[in-house]
Amino acid sequence: MRDLLSPDLLRGRNVFVSGGGSGVNLAIARACAQVGADIAICGRTEARLEAATEELRAYGGRAVYAVADVRDEAAVVEAFRTTAEQIGPMGAVVSGAAGNFLAPAEQISTNGFRAVMDIDLLGSFHVAKAGFEQLRETGGNILFVSGGQSQMPFVHQAHVSAAKAGVDQLMRTLALEWGPLGIRANSIIPGPVDGTEGMRRLAATADAAVWAGMVPLGRFADLDEIGTMAAMLLSPLAAFVNGAQIVIDGGMSLSGSSAFNQAVLSASVATS
Numbered sequence: 001m002r003d004l005l006s007p008d009l010l011r012g013r014n015v016f017v018s019g020g021g022s023g024v025n026l027a028i029a030r031a032c033a034q035v036g037a038d039i040a041i042c043g044r045t046e047a048r049l050e051a052a053t054e055e056l057r058a059y060g061g062r063a064v065y066a067v068a069d070v071r072d073e074a075a076v077v078e079a080f081r082t083t084a085e086q087i088g089p090m091g092a093v094v095s096g097a098a099g100n101f102l103a104p105a106e107q108i109s110t111n112g113f114r115a116v117m118d119i120d121l122l123g124s125f126h127v128a129k130a131g132f133e134q135l136r137e138t139g140g141n142i143l144f145v146s147g148g149q150s151q152m153p154f155v156h157q158a159h160v161s162a163a164k165a166g167v168d169q170l171m172r173t174l175a176l177e178w179g180p181l182g183i184r185a186n187s188i189i190p191g192p193v194d195g196t197e198g199m200r201r202l203a204a205t206a207d208a209a210v211w212a213g214m215v216p217l218g219r220f221a222d223l224d225e226i227g228t229m230a231a232m233l234l235s236p237l238a239a240f241v242n243g244a245q246i247v248i249d250g251g252m253s254l255s256g257s258s259a260f261n262q263a264v265l266s267a268s269v270a271t272s
């Protein structure tokens with residue numbers, strides 16, 4: 001699918017991706033690298049970042065990493081500083097680092113709720129704020145990886161739903177505040193994606209057939225389909241797209257979350 005994009009679409013643009021060592025975020029980094037971008041990624045696990053940057057360099061550009069937990073503002077600031085020192089200021093930022101687990105609201109501890117809020121929402125704020133000066137310098141843009149939970153509640157996802165709704169409102173506010181400075185802000189809402197940690201966690205209670213049944217296209221997304229759309233949104237092809245929540249879910253949001261909710265609730269009744 002990426003073959004349909006110009007191989008120079010993001011040439012000369014550096015893209016910073018938080019959580020870029022795996023899953024959807026790595027797929028976005030990969031798609032950007034394949035259309036000419038140089039890449040900086042950050043995450044918590046050095047071995048994963050090392051392997052990912054090695055893979056990304058195979059596309060011919062530069063790829064660097066910094067170990068940083070997005071919950072730690074100083075670490076994120078340092079990640080932007082050290083990676084820009086190596087490849088130059090970022091022309092695009094992807095805030096993708098996220099955490100998730102399934103649990104009924106009344107069983108989520110304050111610490112568990114806070115962990116997800118801190119990674120998804122506060123972490124997105126840290127990444128946006130730390131990237132701001134570089135984006136202003138380059139006339140860049142920021143893309144948040146949100147989730148369907150931001151609009152449509154899913155059971156056992158109270159923490160994630162709250163966090164992702166916050167991410168989307170943060171995005172819209174930045175679109176208003178930073179638009180006049182030439183910085184676009186948008187988010188993507190991927191539907192179920194094959195081969196990701198997020199789906200492995202969510203599929204623990206609602207199996208793949210339930211998910212696929214919720215998608216009018218009848219299947220999961222391929223990682224490449226999410227990466228390609230993200231690369232387009234980061235590129236001049238989307239020059240007038242600002243403050244938008246782009247849903248890439250095969251139409252799942254039109255079906256609602258009830259099939260998932262019923263599967264999860266009946267599984268938890270059966271085990272209680």
Ligand code: HXC
Pocket residue numbers: 098099100101102103107108109110111112113115116119147148149190191192197198199201202
């Ligand atoms: C209930 C749980 C839990 C579970 C953790 N906790 N797992 N509570 N059920 N299954 C609670 C712990 O008991 C603890 O609270 C608190 O959460 C923090 O847990 P830690 O493991 O100490 O924290 P930490 O190491 O920071 O881990 C954060 C995490 C973890 C979010 C809990 O799962 C993580 O690091 N995830 C990153 C990877 C990941 O989730 N990838 C999927 C992202 S996909 P107490 O009170 O005991 O101290 C995604 C999008 C999905 O987010 C959208 C799909 C549509």
